[in-house]
Amino acid sequence: MVFPILPFFAAGKDLKSVTEAKPFISLTGQALLDLSKTSVEEAAAFIEENKSYKFVCGLLQPGHQVSDDDIVRFVNCGIAVLFIASEEEANRLQQLGVPQERLALDNGSAYVSQFEIVQDFAKDRIIDASSLTESQMAQALLSSIKTDREDKLYTTLVVDTYQRCLGLVYSSEESVKMAIEKQVGVYFSRSRNEIWVKGLTSGNTQKLVNIQLDCDGDALKFVVVQEGKKSDFCHLNTASCYGEFQHGLVGLEQLLRQRMENAPEKSYTRRLFNDPALLTAKIKEEAEELTEANTKSEVSWEAADLFYFAMVKLVASGVSLEDVERNLHVKHLKITRRKGDAKPKFVKQEAKPEPAQEAGATLTGDIELEVVSGKDKEGVAAALSRPIQRTSEIMHLVNPIVEKVRAEGNKALIELTSKFDGVQLEQPVLEAPFPEEYLDGLTQEMRDALDLSMENVRKFHEAQLQKETLEVETQPGVLCSRFPRPIERVGLYIPGGTAVLPSTALMLGVPARVAQCKEIVFASPPRKSDGRVSPEVVYVAQKVGASKIVLAGGAQAVAAMAYGTETIPKVDKILGPGNQFVTAAKMYVQNDTQALCSIDMPAGPSEVLVIADENADADFVASDLLSQAEHGIDSQVILVGIALSEQKIAEIQQAVHDQALQLPRVDIVRKCIAHSSIILCNSSEEAFDMSNDYAPEHLILQIKDAAKYVPLVFNAGSVFVGAYTPESCGDYSSGTNHTLPTYGYARQYSGVNTSTFQKFITAQSVTPQGLENIGRAVMTVAKVEGLDAHRNAVKIRMQKLGLLPESFQ
Ligand SMILES: NC(=O)c1ccc[n+]([C@@H]2O[C@H](COP(=O)([O-])OP(=O)(O)OC[C@H]3O[C@@H](n4cnc5c(N)ncnc54)[C@H](O)[C@@H]3O)[C@@H](O)[C@H]2O)c1
Ligand SMILES: N[C@H](CO)Cc1c[nH]c[nH+]1
Numbered sequence: 001m002v003f004p005i006l007p008f009f010a011a012g013k014d015l016k017s018v019t020e021a022k023p024f025i026s027l028t029g030q031a032l033l034d035l036s037k038t039s040v041e042e043a044a045a046f047i048e049e050n051k052s053y054k055f056v057c058g059l060l061q062p063g064h065q066v067s068d069d070d071i072v073r074f075v076n077c078g079i080a081v082l083f084i085a086s087e088e089e090a091n092r093l094q095q096l097g098v099p100q101e102r103l104a105l106d107n108g109s110a111y112v113s114q115f116e117i118v119q120d121f122a123k124d125r126i127i128d129a130s131s132l133t134e135s136q137m138a139q140a141l142l143s144s145i146k147t148d149r150e151d152k153l154y155t156t157l158v159v160d161t162y163q164r165c166l167g168l169v170y171s172s173e174e175s176v177k178m179a180i181e182k183q184v185g186v187y188f189s190r191s192r193n194e195i196w197v198k199g200l201t202s203g204n205t206q207k208l209v210n211i212q213l214d215c216d217g218d219a220l221k222f223v224v225v226q227e228g229k230k231s232d233f234c235h236l237n238t239a240s241c242y243g244e245f246q247h248g249l250v251g252l253e254q255l256l257r258q259r260m261e262n263a264p265e266k267s268y269t270r271r272l273f274n275d276p277a278l279l280t281a282k283i284k285e286e287a288e289e290l291t292e293a294n295t296k297s298e299v300s301w302e303a304a305d306l307f308y309f310a311m312v313k314l315v316a317s318g319v320s321l322e323d324v325e326r327n328l329h330v331k332h333l334k335i336t337r338r339k340g341d342a343k344p345k346f347v348k349q350e351a352k353p354e355p356a357q358e359a360g361a362t363l364t365g366d367i368e369l370e371v372v373s374g375k376d377k378e379g380v381a382a383a384l385s386r387p388i389q390r391t392s393e394i395m396h397l398v399n400p401i402v403e404k405v406r407a408e409g410n411k412a413l414i415e416l417t418s419k420f421d422g423v424q425l426e427q428p429v430l431e432a433p434f435p436e437e438y439l440d441g442l443t444q445e446m447r448d449a450l451d452l453s454m455e456n457v458r459k460f461h462e463a464q465l466q467k468e469t470l471e472v473e474t475q476p477g478v479l480c481s482r483f484p485r486p487i488e489r490v491g492l493y494i495p496g497g498t499a500v501l502p503s504t505a506l507m508l509g510v511p512a513r514v515a516q517c518k519e520i521v522f523a524s525p526p527r528k529s530d531g532r533v534s535p536e537v538v539y540v541a542q543k544v545g546a547s548k549i550v551l552a553g554g555a556q557a558v559a560a561m562a563y564g565t566e567t568i569p570k571v572d573k574i575l576g577p578g579n580q581f582v583t584a585a586k587m588y589v590q591n592d593t594q595a596l597c598s599i600d601m602p603a604g605p606s607e608v609l610v611i612a613d614e615n616a617d618a619d620f621v622a623s624d625l626l627s628q629a630e631h632g633i634d635s636q637v638i639l640v641g642i643a644l645s646e647q648k649i650a651e652i653q654q655a656v657h658d659q660a661l662q663l664p665r666v667d668i669v670r671k672c673i674a675h676s677s678i679i680l681c682n683s684s685e686e687a688f689d690m691s692n693d694y695a696p697e698h699l700i701l702q703i704k705d706a707a708k709y710v711p712l713v714f715n716a717g718s719v720f721v722g723a724y725t726p727e728s729c730g731d732y733s734s735g736t737n738h739t740l741p742t743y744g745y746a747r748q749y750s751g752v753n754t755s756t757f758q759k760f761i762t763a764q765s766v767t768p769q770g771l772e773n774i775g776r777a778v779m780t781v782a783k784v785e786g787l788d789a790h791r792n793a794v795k796i797r798m799q800k801l802g803l804l805p806e807s808f809q
């Protein structure tokens with residue numbers, strides 16, 4: 001229900017003076033303009049300037065002289081409903097194109113309409129705005145609400161102008177009157193039993209924008225702008241009584257407004273605010289990338305980028321999201337529309353495909369890395385920032401998936417696999433021994449390649465296996481030891497979104513086997529073609545003795561292994577790389593004590609940093625960059641060049657372009673290269689500092705005497721030393737593990753290794769002599785901690801051994 005009064009603005013020229021003299025009228029959120037005395041321009045200006053009036057209607061008096069053209073223009077500029085006198089007029093206006101639901105017809109005592117929330121308006125509720133008073137408004141409102149509460153208070157929902165709920169409060173007749181009079185948030189405090197002017201003590205005051213009634217008139221809604229230093233609504237210092245808001249577009253707008261005020265001079269956002277040409281270029285670039293996006297995740301990724309830059313433009317221009325929404329509302333109300341064709345310059349010209357177009361490309365243009373000078377600190381920081389979504393945003397998508405699987409088990413898994421992978425499964429698990437037909441199509445050459453790779457990985461990981469018990473006598477009679485045990489049940493995630501990765505199956509399965517884990521469970525998204533996983537993955541599963549293959553991917557697969565389902569065992573640790581959904585789900589379950597499940601590390605989108613000098617072969621450098629770029633659009637590849645000549649840079653750029661065009665995954669590469677860079681340094685120290693700061697998943701050294709520089713590496717997942725060590729060798733067959741920390745986590749995590757599948761238990765054995773040596777120290781420290789039982793455990797023993805007198809306290 002709307003506010004029970006519709007203020008009538010009789011004359012166009014008075015619109016401004018009335019709204020200025022009586023600002024409280026806007027609390028109704030609605031206005032009726034006399035269209036016979038108002039020009040279209042005045043109506044349009046009223047709608048544009050008075051944002052609190054959500055529904056602006058127009059009265060066409062009987063016998064009015066308003067032309068048909070102007071009526072259409074009124075409707076098109078945002079007049080929501082036309083109040084008219086007769087059926088005849090209604091028919092005529094409908095022929096003009098005004099929809100029936102945009103007409104309110106005079107039935108003698110009321111104007112009757114079907115328009116959204118306006119509906120019927122009794123004539124005695126239409127009141128001349130110039131004579132309307134605050135008390136009239138309060139009276140009308142109070143006579144329209146009811147309450148069944150004993151204390152006669154009215155339940156009041158408080159929302160902001162984006163309709164986000166801030167909290168629930170109560171109003172009394174008195175507080176409603178005060179709120180209208182002062183146009184601020186005034187309520188009734190039940191705990192203090194008195195009128196409560198919001199923010200009087202905290203400073204977090206509220207500007208009242210609108211008041212509404214709910215559908216059956218038993219609850220109020222106050223639309224407010226929260227003001228004050230922190231603009232929190234809740235007494236617990238959060239934006240709302242339901243906690244902080246999800247970030248979203250509104251949050252981004254608020255953040256950018258703050259940045260506009262206080263972003264550091266060298267930050268990227270400040271650069272965007274200060275450089276309109278850069279902002280324009282980014283908006284165009286992101287718009288183009290959005291048009292080229294195909295899959296759901298690409299579209300959401302690119303749209304998010306475009307919204308970000310568009311939002312910077314809004315904030316820089318002083319335009320709010322609310323202005324944009326109002327604009328959309330007015331456009332929605334238009335009855336004549338533009339044809340909607342694009343301007344000729346944006347209509348696609350039939351382009352001649354580049355020579356290598358057949359390789360799988362749908363996009364065109366140079367594939368070129370941005371070149372940044374190492375001296376440009378801000379440019380370097382921007383180049384080294386990873387193209388990842390905020391954890392909170394991803395978590396927002398992942399939490400419901402995890403909770404669904406946890407609550408509904410296999411049923412949820414089947415549903416989510418159908419939704420995200422387009423495969424309708426009957427059973428989400430394949431049990432060992434795996435049916436022979438699942439190996440159909442596996443060639444001998446492939447078996448040999450997998451066997452060789454598995455053997456090398458086994459050798460390297462077997463050598464890492466810690467089997468012995470470590471023993472140290474810290475004092476005579478005090479023997480400390482540590483012994484390894486395998487983690488019993490492990491869940492291994494094998495990615496299968498944009499590429500099937502049997503190599504990951506062996507990188508995880510082989511060390512699990514070496515460490516003697518008791519149960520190995522695989523999970524991988526099923527293929528669209530037949531709902532199976534690839535024969536190579538099944539082959540590896542068989543070889544490493546996996547008990548089950550979960551036919552699911554993404555967050556749902558992680559949740560199924562973390563909590564278990566009817567047929568999937570709950571595991572103790574989940575390992576393996578994956579996209580952002582997989583990584584976020586792993587991080588979620590590791591933090592949930594109910595899951596009792598650990599993870600290897602955050603191993604997300606692949607990345608590489610190549611350090612190259614003038615000796616480097618441009619083709620080698622390009623091939624290494626591209627081998628990681630082809631993993632996904634969210635991968636990132638960085639070349640740090642040490643004293644590279646212009647010519648070498650040009651050769652590398654050319655090699656990247658030429659090789660990329662030959663790749664079937666060139667479209668993915670193109671998008672990855674768009675957020676990848678070449679950074680130019682003058683010395684190896686500078687290059688290694690930059691690399692250690694970035695902490696890449698893979699670091700490739702294509703520099704003279706590369707091995708000499710390994711001591712300078714402090715943060716990296718795995719290092720590839722010398723011109724003939726391509727990263728692909730480590731991905732598949734050399735023996736090192738390819739499951740490595742990304743996002744910069746190489747600062748604190750190691751890649752997967754044999755000990756990732758083990759845990760280490762400590763033990764100790766203390767003799768009477770040992771007790772004599774350390775007992776007093778134990779008692780002293782226990783005393784200062786106030787833990788007497790700890791102290792007693794030593795004291796009693798030492799007394800029985802005669803090491804302390806009976807009287808010892
Ligand atoms: N760091 C490492 O060690 C390492 C090793 C190998 C691969 N990788 C990386 O692993 C990643 C593999 O990613 P991928 O996408 O190809 O395969 P993936 O198996 O990780 O993810 C695919 C799954 O994501 C889910 N998904 C897709 N869109 C979704 C959406 N909108 N909402 C919810 N779920 C959705 C689907 O269930 C799908 O099965 C790549 O980024 C690659 O670079 C990293
Ligand atoms: N380079 C990836 C790790 O980031 C692993 C991989 C598997 N297949 C090919 N490459």
Ligand SMILES: [Zn+2]
Pocket residue numbers: 606627628631731
């Ligand atoms: Zn790879």
